Amino acid sequence: MTRTQRSYAIQLLLLAAIIVICVFPFYWMVTTSLKTQVVALQAPPAWIFEPTLQNYREALFEDGVGRSLINSLIIAVSTTALALVLGVPAAFALARFEFRGKRDLWFWFITNRMVSPIVLALPFFLIARNLDLLDRHITLVLIYLTFNLPIVIWIVTDQIRGIPYELDEAARMEGASQFTIMTRICLPLAMPGVAVSAIFSFIFSWNELMFGLILTRSEARTAPAMAVSFMEGYNLPYGKIMATSTLIVIPVLIFALLASKQLVRGLTMGAVK
């Protein structure tokens, strides 16, 4: 073997190892979800077995996982829509207008990303309890804005800044209002950023557990909170837990792969191009 061939072989081995380590837990999740309870509790674990869809059937139709997935979907979609409606105009203003306090406002939006959700969960729980808002979709839709709104504002501001200001000026010569400039000129050109921020907002909301656990009981139970509730007592239904996990994870993985090019940029709030 020549030197380059050997270096390629080593590279290939390393790459294969990385892929296996990243993917193996998902493989194990899906295969466990296809095991009956008896097979799932075999020691040592079985790698070859007869697959069954029983866990999915039970989880979806008997244990209310289907319902909780719909709850998660309603909440994630609504909070994303709300974050866009509120955040896009704010992003337009931050990108296009000069005003006092802009810098502080910017800091404040970004600092929101850093605050531990437990800090907000305590007072939010008490307020929701007093206002009779526990176990309602709207409560989660609102509280998820605390992380969705900053991410939408950040990504969309960044995107609008990249649009030539001359376009705005030309439109204003024609007598267009700021609102028209935003909706007719900037928004269509900023669509990639808007789409990516929507995907992020959806993923974060869909994945969230703690608020779901604290602020919902049954009516508005989100899917992650539902999955965790299977973990109580002895003789855990491992197959069913993994079936639920699979159902939860599939949509986010699809979205993440769709946005994979922008994922790093979004997660670092644009710090890395």
Place this chain on the structure above:
Amino acid sequence: MRGRTSRKTIFAFIGPSVIALALIGIAPLIYAAWTSLHFFNLTRMRQFRFVGLDNYQTVLTDGAFWQAMGRTFFLLGTSLPLQLALGLGIALVLHQPGLTLVKTLCRLSLVLPMATTYAVVGLLGQVMFNQRFGVVNQLMGGANINWIGDPTNAFVMIIFWDVWQWTPFVALVLLAGLTMVPGEVEEAARLETKNWWTILRYVQLPFLVPGLVAVLILRTADTLKLFDMVFTLTRGGPGASTEFISLMIQRVGFRAFDQGLASAQAIILLAITIVLARIYIRVFYKEV
């Protein structure tokens, strides 16, 4: 010209966001500050009363609180170096020329862990690290290690999952930095030396700095926020061995029902976070 827009127009655009964030992000904090000044136990509401700064005094002198804080930074101090070392290694491998198809596949697989629902990572941990029928012990040659029930092993397991989930993030951030190095500069350097360390240190490192700072900020924030994965995997146990700061506040507030004390803890955590965020942002987002 910019800056001619009337205040009314500006407010129409930015006002709704500011009001929304003030109502859901700041008003609750004020309420938490008020709660923290009271004896406020959900199971003993009749004893509700103003106690001044008593809760703060309790927290500041509470060994368990500072242990949880120390544990949180210990986790950051152990998993972040691992993530940086492994992430840099992965980034350097992916940055090598050739094998394009495998590398694309590799980049796509790296996206999966960091998008995974934290709670699902915790559930996977339960299944894979189970002492009797877990695949991890099987792959370790039929070892009989009690992962979840032993304080040290449980901590190691948390580090494992944190590293599994966030090394890909570090790798992709650093890879983005490596691709920013101008091709001619890197080629010229490679003609000068065959030593990869010299190239990394003097040619590539300057391009990695913004990414490294971003990783430092975000991993610090995320470790202070860490809740979902650990709650599903160990509930902070056994004992308090994996009870990180957010888990502790949740336990005091929602399992011991002492909202007053938990609010005081939360306000102190908030203060620490804001100080850290200010320091980091000052260093980092200076161009904004």
